[in-house]
Amino acid sequence: MHTPHVVVVMGVSGTGKTTIGPLLAARLGVPYAEGDDFHPQANIAKMSAGVPLEDADRWPWLDAIGAWAQDREGLGGVVSCSALKRSYRDRLRDAAPGVVFVHLAGDRTLIEDRMSHRQGHFMPTTLLDSQFATLQPLGADEAGVTVSVTGSPEEITERASAALAGVEAPSR
Known part of the structure; x- marks a missing residue:
């Protein structure tokens, strides 16, 4: 992979997006942005209460991440974002067509175990x-x-x- 591309580190909660994202950014020599920082407080409150977000809750969050990715096009960057649905990834691509995704994947048992041991995160394992x-x-x-x-x-x-070395980012 030839930087500078914008890489979205995606996956369900607990896969390590916040851990892998900064490590990958450092390896690529580009800035990192934590996707959770783009959530409005209402989303965090909802998730903290164990209530899943609806698409209407996600659109402003995805738009904010998409704007960050668009600003980084040609410069490179790594941002974490669950990007669970194709429509969410399409929305990010609408803002920044050259984004490339790294889907962190694992089985539910492993991820639940990791989530149960982390501290200070708003996302409960019930979600x-x-x-x-x-x-x-x-x-x-x-x-x-x-x-x-x-x-x-x-x-x-x-x-x-x-x-990522074998992935070519789409061009505009």
Whole structure:
């Protein structure tokens, strides 16, 4: 992969987007943005209460991430964003057509275990089922790669970086 592309690190909650995103950004030599920071407070309150977001809740969040990605086109960057549905990824691509996705994927048991051990995060494990139900894996026509979340953060980052080397970002 030739930077500077904008990479969206995606997946259900608990896959390690916030851990892998900065590591991948450092490896690529580009800035990192935490997708959760783009959520309005109302979304965080809803999720903290165990209430899944609806699409209407997600659109402003996705638009804010899309604007960040658009500003980084040609410069490069990595941003975390669950981007669970194809329509969410399409919305990000509408704002920044050259984005490339890294789908962090793992089985539910492993991810639930990881979520149960993290501290200070607003997303409860009770929402994991709704995340998996919503998830639409990358389509063959989407620029991106799927990377297993087994192993250490460094191993996952290495796999993601190596997989991205073979991905060409779409042009405008």
